[in-house]
Every structure is written in C-alpha cells, then in structure tokens.
Amino acid sequence: MSDRDASVAPGRPGEPLVVVERVGKAYRTGPKKVVALREVSFEAYPGELIAVRGRSGSGKTTLLNQIGGLDRPDTGRVTVAGRVVSELPEAGLLELRRDVIGFVFQSFGLIPVLSAAENVGVPMRLLRTPAAEREERTRVLLSMVGLDQHMNQRPYELSGGQRQRVAVARALANRPRLLIADEPTGQLDSQTGRQIMELLHAVVRGEGVTALVATHDPLLIAVADRVLELHDGTLTEAGSPAAETPTA
Numbered sequence: 001m002s003d004r005d006a007s008v009a010p011g012r013p014g015e016p017l018v019v020v021e022r023v024g025k026a027y028r029t030g031p032k033k034v035v036a037l038r039e040v041s042f043e044a045y046p047g048e049l050i051a052v053r054g055r056s057g058s059g060k061t062t063l064l065n066q067i068g069g070l071d072r073p074d075t076g077r078v079t080v081a082g083r084v085v086s087e088l089p090e091a092g093l094l095e096l097r098r099d100v101i102g103f104v105f106q107s108f109g110l111i112p113v114l115s116a117a118e119n120v121g122v123p124m125r126l127l128r129t130p131a132a133e134r135e136e137r138t139r140v141l142l143s144m145v146g147l148d149q150h151m152n153q154r155p156y157e158l159s160g161g162q163r164q165r166v167a168v169a170r171a172l173a174n175r176p177r178l179l180i181a182d183e184p185t186g187q188l189d190s191q192t193g194r195q196i197m198e199l200l201h202a203v204v205r206g207e208g209v210t211a212l213v214a215t216h217d218p219l220l221i222a223v224a225d226r227v228l229e230l231h232d233g234t235l236t237e238a239g240s241p242a243a244e245t246p247t248a
C-alpha cells in the first residue's frame with residue numbers, strides 16, 4: 001500500500017525518525033510549578049512500535065505533545081523526520097502535522113456530522129488530494145481496518161471500537177511516517193482494545209510507520225517493540241516487553 005520500504009526491521013540502526021534530546025517541560029498554575037518532563041532523551045527508528053507507560057500524571061501526554069508539535073518544550077530539542085519540531089514556526093508545525101504525523105486520541109476525535117469515509121477523507125482534502133485518489137485511498141484504508149461495510153455511517157452509528165478504527169484509518173490517510181496515539185484503547189473494553197492494538201501493530205509492520213503509543217494497557221504494552229517508562233517526568237527504558245514479568 002505504501003511506497004515506503006516495509007521490510008525495515010524494528011530497532012535497526014540507521015537514521016532515527018524521532019530524536020528527543022534532553023527535553024524539559026514545566027507548567028505553572030499561579031504560584032505552583034509542576035515539572036512534567038525532566039531531561040527526557042530517546043530515539044525512535046522506522047518501523048518501531050514504542051509504548052510509553054507510566055502512572056497518571058507521569059508526563060505521557062506532555063511528551064507526545066512535544067513530539068507532535070502540539071506544545072513546545074521549555075528546554076531541549078525534538079527532531080522528527082529531520083525537522084526540528086521544537087523550533088518550527090506555526091506554519092511549519094501545521095505542515096508537519098499534516099504531512100508527517102498521524103494522531104489517534106482516546107476520545108476518537110471524529111467529526112460527528114461526517115460519515116466514516118468523509119472523516120477519513122478530511123486530511124487528504126487538506127493536502128488537496130484529487131477526489132478519485134482520495135476515494136480510492138479511503139476505500140483501501142477502511143477495508144484495512146475492517147470497516148468496508150460501514151463507510152457511510154456516522155460516528156454515532158458506530159461502536160467505540162469501530163470509531164477508533166475510523167480514527168486509525170484517518171490518521172494513516174496521508175501516509176504519515178509517525179503515528180502518535182495517546183491512550184488509544186482507553187475507552188474500549190479489553191477485547192476491542194486488543195483488536196485496535198493488533199491493528200496498530202499490523203500498520204507499523206505493513207506500512208513501516210513508527211508508532212509512539214501512550215498507554216496503561218498491559219495488552220498494548222505486550223506487543224510493543226520497546227517500552228519507555230515515565231516516572232514523574234523522568235524517562236527510563238524498560239527494555240523488551242517479552243523479557244518482563246507480566247504485572248497484570
């Protein structure tokens with residue numbers, strides 16, 4: 001489906017797609033200061049599925065937001081696909097989010113008045129993809145996520161798992177090199193969550209996409225190539241999930 005080299009093995013040395021260097025971020029609410037990220041550094045390579053785990057409030061969303069250009073770090077540097085995200089002007093950030101990154105959120109974020117197919121078409125409209133190509137890619141993506149029979153249904157006519165499948169298809173519409181997913185299975189029951197997780201895994205393998213997934217979900221953590229752990233804003237690498245003793 002993609003012209004990218006899908007044979008790239010996870011974790012293979014080469015050019016990293018994401019480089020996070022000593023990133024720090026603090027929030028100030030009145031006189032109170034919360035340090036959300038402390039000197040966080042890591043690299044992510046093409047074709048890797050990386051789980052970011054940590055307790056509530058440990059900084060997972062904050063980290064993903066710095067990488068996706070939704071927020072700016074106070075210190076340090078983030079580079080995605082050779083672009084220094086932390087220094088890009090707003091126009092450059094918009095371009096990066098449109099062309100390089102696909103986002104999946106816990107709350108799905110679909111447009112209620114649009115059908116599944118129209119939702120998937122939105123990012124391609126922003127890129128001015130010609131209608132015929134857009135429709136074809138929409139069909140391929142919705143079929144890939146198992147929703148070819150539901151293309152014309154609106155989000156409220158779909159189950160939670162189906163909505164998240166639409167969101168994954170939409171995130172992939174512009175062939176992103178990086179998929180950022182913040183608690184993608186957080187609102188789903190465990191079996192549906194597992195299906196979404198298997199879908200993410202298949203996408204990473206099939207399309208050579210790098211995925212960063214913030215999650216508490218042990219099922220999602222179990223299929224990750226690497227696990228990054230955040231404790232009060234400090235990052236440690238937990239190693240291969242297969243090597244860990246299951247805690248759930």
Ligand SMILES: Nc1ncnc2c1ncn2[C@@H]1O[C@H](COP(=O)(O)OP(=O)(O)OP(=O)(O)O)[C@@H](O)[C@H]1O
Binds near residue numbers: 028036054055059061
């Ligand atoms: N906009 C903000 N203003 C003030 N404090 C914030 C803001 N965003 C996050 N924080 C604080 O920064 C810390 C990290 O929050 P973050 O949302 O990154 O955690 P998380 O690991 O994603 O949590 P969860 O698993 O509950 O989503 C928390 O202490 C949080 O209260």
